[in-house]
Amino acid sequence: MTSIFSLPRVSRRAIKVWRRNLDVFLKTWKVNFFPPFIEALLYLTAIGLGIGTYVGAIDGVPYITYIAPAILAITVMNSAFFECTYGSYVRMYYQKSFDAIIATPLSIEDVIAGELLWGATRSVISVTIMLPVLVAFGVISLPFSLLAIPLAFLAGLMFAGLAMCITSITPSIDTLNYPSFLFITPMMLFSGTFFPLSVLPLVIQYVALAIFPLTHLVALMRMATLPSAGSLLALNLIWILAATVIFCVISINLMRRRLIV
Amino acid sequence: MSYQGNFIAACSTEGYGGEPVPGIIEADELTKTYGGTAAVSHVRFSVKKGEIFGFLGPNGAGKTTTMRMIACVSPRTSGTLKVFGMDPDKNPAEIKQRIGVVPQESNLDPDFTCAGNLLTYARYFDIPAAEAEKRTENLLAFVALTEKRDVSIDKLSGGMKRRLILARALINNPDLLILDEPTIGLDPQARHLIWERLRLLQAQGNTIVLTTHYLDEAARLCDRLVIMDNGTFLVEGKPADLVRDQVGSEIVEMDNTPDVIACLTEMGIPYETIGDQVQVATGASRELAKTLLDRCKTSRVSTRPATLEDVFLKLTGRNLRE
Numbered sequence: 001m002t003s004i005f006s007l008p009r010v011s012r013r014a015i016k017v018w019r020r021n022l023d024v025f026l027k028t029w030k031v032n033f034f035p036p037f038i039e040a041l042l043y044l045t046a047i048g049l050g051i052g053t054y055v056g057a058i059d060g061v062p063y064i065t066y067i068a069p070a071i072l073a074i075t076v077m078n079s080a081f082f083e084c085t086y087g088s089y090v091r092m093y094y095q096k097s098f099d100a101i102i103a104t105p106l107s108i109e110d111v112i113a114g115e116l117l118w119g120a121t122r123s124v125i126s127v128t129i130m131l132p133v134l135v136a137f138g139v140i141s142l143p144f145s146l147l148a149i150p151l152a153f154l155a156g157l158m159f160a161g162l163a164m165c166i167t168s169i170t171p172s173i174d175t176l177n178y179p180s181f182l183f184i185t186p187m188m189l190f191s192g193t194f195f196p197l198s199v200l201p202l203v204i205q206y207v208a209l210a211i212f213p214l215t216h217l218v219a220l221m222r223m224a225t226l227p228s229a230g231s232l233l234a235l236n237l238i239w240i241l242a243a244t245v246i247f248c249v250i251s252i253n254l255m256r257r258r259l260i261v
Numbered sequence: 262m263s264y265q266g267n268f269i270a271a272c273s274t275e276g277y278g279g280e281p282v283p284g285i286i287e288a289d290e291l292t293k294t295y296g297g298t299a300a301v302s303h304v305r306f307s308v309k310k311g312e313i314f315g316f317l318g319p320n321g322a323g324k325t326t327t328m329r330m331i332a333c334v335s336p337r338t339s340g341t342l343k344v345f346g347m348d349p350d351k352n353p354a355e356i357k358q359r360i361g362v363v364p365q366e367s368n369l370d371p372d373f374t375c376a377g378n379l380l381t382y383a384r385y386f387d388i389p390a391a392e393a394e395k396r397t398e399n400l401l402a403f404v405a406l407t408e409k410r411d412v413s414i415d416k417l418s419g420g421m422k423r424r425l426i427l428a429r430a431l432i433n434n435p436d437l438l439i440l441d442e443p444t445i446g447l448d449p450q451a452r453h454l455i456w457e458r459l460r461l462l463q464a465q466g467n468t469i470v471l472t473t474h475y476l477d478e479a480a481r482l483c484d485r486l487v488i489m490d491n492g493t494f495l496v497e498g499k500p501a502d503l504v505r506d507q508v509g510s511e512i513v514e515m516d517n518t519p520d521v522i523a524c525l526t527e528m529g530i531p532y533e534t535i536g537d538q539v540q541v542a543t544g545a546s547r548e549l550a551k552t553l554l555d556r557c558k559t560s561r562v563s564t565r566p567a568t569l570e571d572v573f574l575k576l577t578g579r580n581l582r583e
Contacts, residue, residue: 013385
């Protein structure tokens with residue numbers, strides 16, 4: 001049996017799986033378009049304007065401007081994570097779509113790679129829908145903020161890979177709730193999203209930097225939207241690049257182990 | 262509908278100068294184990310071009326596992342397996358490009374319509390869009406689903422789904438069709454339609470391997486078949502030969518009463534009791550029936566031709582499986 005770290009053989013056929021998911025997405029594009037749009041509006045209004053009135057400014061930045069990149073980062077995480085957990089699990093287990101596709105020239109590696117690319121694409125789509133809202137509120141600066149789009153793809157791929165690792169070992173769709181509550185929700189709150197990490201005890205700061213992918217994404221997003229280069233730029237970027245490769249490779253190998261028997 | 266692919270297959274499987282023609286599928290010592298348990302154990306078979314080859318057996322016999330190995334979705338544990346002369350471990354994409362699979366369980370894509378399913382599937386085979394459109398219309402007509410073209414999958418009956426899966430399996434003009442219980446749960450009309458279509462495909466040069474629990478279906482369709490149990494082959498041959506060799510040509514049936522049993526025992530005629538019935542296999546049912554009516558105290562004697570079902574039950578027993 002091959003190691004879970006061995007490099008999977010993915011062919012260009014992976015794009016066909018990506019395309020299948022895109023076709024399904026576009027069929028219901030009206031439904032899919034609104035959530036990110038509404039979400040941006042709600043967060044900016046309630047937290048940015050509402051709570052922001054009491055907070056004032058953080059590090060000299062108005063509160064609404066401070067949380068704007070966090071909203072983008074959280075969306076990147078949620079879009080890719082939920083697509084490649086619940087979405088992929090439904091396609092794999094309930095719809096048996098993966099079984100149907102691997103009866104064609106595509107391999108399971110191609111299928112999973114296509115799913116990961118699609119997860120990342122969901123992140124890009126969500127961020128792209130949100131950006132105009134943020135621009136309208138005047139809380140992000142152009143053109144640097146457009147870096148959020150390529151960043152959404154990279155980090156989206158990271159969260160897709162992480163999600164697919166979980167999907168590959170989950171016994172049922174119900175157990176996918178655990179990583180959602182125990183990992184995604186804490187990450188959403190303690191990654192320097194709505195308040196700076198520096199106000200937390202040092203231990204938690206280190207934990208957030210060491211194991212919370214979102215910490216690094218929020219930092220990079222904030223650099224893009226303010227714009228201003230942060231002190232940990234290199235660390236943030238390398239962390240995300242490395243995690244993306246590791247998660248994606250492991251997830252493909254684990255999925256092969258689960259499905260090819 | 263055109264099946265150009267078959268012409269190429271025909272050429273490539275021609276032998277050179279009297280050498281034996283290799284089959285579309287060649288398996289030798291083929292074995293698959295799951296955690297120490299052998300699902301398929303050292304089987305050997307060869308499927309010739311243009312043949313309909315059946316795998317029969319009770320649940321858990323290893324039929325589906327064998328199919329999955331041929332379809333390149335389950336790697337074998339040991340032995341050799343060649344499909345179109347290629348190794349499924351080494352050239353899965355090349356092999357899969359030329360086969361069509363009807364799985365046991367429906368895995369149509371519920372996110373698409375009937376036509377959408379075929380078009381999406383065509384893309385996996387690199388079929389250009391215009392050609393895919395053409396094939397989709399032809400195939401929907403072929404399985405009598407043209408009217409359901411734009412209907413979503415969950416609105417289809419079981420029979421329609423099965424037909425659509427057959428159409429999907431044909432989208433790449435396969436040289437080899439792998440059908441895992443193609444008519445499971447279908448009404449007689451739908452079964453006959455599928456049988457007729459399979460015959461037509463065979464006439465066009467397709468090779469077909471299938472599993473089925475319907476022994477009348479196997480007898481009707483298969484040129485050759487194997488009966489499997491516990492991962493091994495029990496017999497292999499043409500359906501009619503198997504019936505003749507294993508059971509005889511006819512069966513005489515009587516009520517299972519002590520008088521009948523005593524009478525048969527006295528005459529030294531071998532018999533089998535099945536519930537309230539006594540069966541005697543014979544080559545001359547009429548004479549035997551007459552003798553039995555004359556000599557045994559029985560009110561009812563009936564005769565019928567022996568079938569594949571008799572062979573199957575004789576070889577695999579009458580105990581329930583799984």
